Amino acid sequence: MANGWAISGLDLHIDLAGPRRRAALETAIRRAVQEGTLAPGTKVPPSRTLAADLGIARNTVADAYAQLVAEGWLSSRQGSGTVVSSRAQVTAAVPRRADYEPSPPRYDLRPGRPDVSSFPVRDWLTATRAALERAPHGALDYGDPRGRQELRTELAAYLGRARGVRADPARMMICSGFTQGLALVAGVLRRQGRGRIGVEAYGHRLHRDVLTEAGLTLTGLPVDGQGADTSRLEGLDAVLLTPAHQFPLGHPLSPERRTAFASWAARTGGVIIEDDYDGEFRYDRRPVGALQALAPDHVVYAGTASKTLAPGLRLGWLVAPESLIVAAAEPRARSDVHTSAIEQLALAELISSGRFDRHVRKARLTYRRRRDQLVAALQHRVPALAVTDLAAGLLAVIDLPPGTDEDAVVDQAAESGLALAALGEHAFGPADRGPALVVGYATPPAHAYAGALSRLTAVLAEVVRVQG
Ligand SMILES: Cc1ncc(COP(=O)(O)O)c(C=O)c1O
Secondary structure, rough: OEEEEEEEOOOEEEEOOOOOHHHHHHHHHHHHHOOOOOOOEEEOHHHOOOOOHOOOOHHHHHHHHHHHHHOEEEEEEOOOOEEEEOOOOOOOOOOOOOOOOOOOEEEOOOOOOOOOHEEEEEEHHHHHHHHHHOOOOOOOOOOOOOOOOHHHHHHHHHHHHHOOOOOOOOEEEEEEEHHHHHHHHHHHHHOOOOEEEEEEOOOOHHHHHHHHHOOOOEEEEEEEEEEEEOOOOOOOOOOEEEEOOOOOOOOOOOHHHHHHHHHHHHHOOOOEEEOOOOOEEEEEOOOOHHHHHHHOEEHHHHHHHOOOOOOHHOOEEEOHHHHHHHHHHHHHHHOOOOHHHHHHHHHHHHHHHOOOHHHHHHHHHHHHHHHHHHHHHHHHHHOOOHHHHHEEEEEEEEEOOOOOHHHHHHHHHOOOOEEEEHHHHEOOOOOOOEEEEEEEEOOOOOHHHHHHHHHHHHHHHHHHHHHO
């Protein structure tokens, strides 16, 4: 997938797609010079700054600059940095981006992704090296479909202390993200003839698709300020919930509803799938603990590294009754067998070294700051609009004036290079909230965030002007 990046200060977009980052960076700069986006004499950012912005090694940027200097695109003078060479000439037609490859948005405020440019590269390298040095040869052989014992043990302890989960390694499975874990659990439910599942009326469409593809029948559960309600559980075999932080509306499941779901499960043998996708990110007080602790024999707790570290890792975990783990592990032997052992061992090492907790603490501060910037920008430019449930997570819901066409606002924003998501994209069944936007504030990278916010507030100010 192509990623959009801006060179700090220059607002120039670069696609760093694929593994050959140096080549991709060189191509992007050559193209920008050819197209005139980077005019002769323009100073390019210091390699350290650009490397930090792009989340790549400084040497990669320095090598790319050196190559472009050698080719005559850039010139470098002691003490005055690197500039676009005045001799750089437009030499050839620039190959056009393939039609099937959509341009990345200039500014992306859609929910769903963390700031991947702050992935702890050094810590991950250290953890991988230590893990490989310590791993027995057998670790590189086919392994247990439930995942490496080392990681299950570290995660059980981490989830107990950080999320209040009652976990032990025998009741756990490492999977390739929440999505795979959900598909595996859905497969078990279908094979057991438990085909009717309730999903929140606002939720992740992909997850509904996973459940439908597994052959389950979905019922929408109404959602209000206390989370999903329990009025439509009659006849259901299972429910999928986001208790710590309702996705995408943001509030936690209230204590009364938690108890009500847990008692329903205990009474009927129903299964609760708890999607704890961003439970680590709570800003006002200690994170809300997992629902799983109330009913460990009825809840499948599902976590992921996609928000705390990066979605590209494809690491997630299930904590569930042992029989369910065994039943979910069985079909894995016929698909991906298990999640990459090296990634698992590296994560185990990252957690045991304390670096994972340190990274999460740092990320929490960064996201909190971004949230505060978003709130300040909205209060300053569009005080008429309400932003709700901002105590946690990486997203905010901005209510639009009644009657506003959400999709038109999203289209209008796209024209100024800003990608936004409408709340309606997440709706299913009894979804009756008014028009709103779901803004993910974990992206874009730091240098482009202020630009994204000013575009957002400009679009919203126009909405208020027209509707008002
Ligand atoms: C509600 C929700 N759950 C879970 C996930 C994580 O999915 P995965 O672990 O498959 O990347 C996401 C990611 O966007 C999400 O929005």
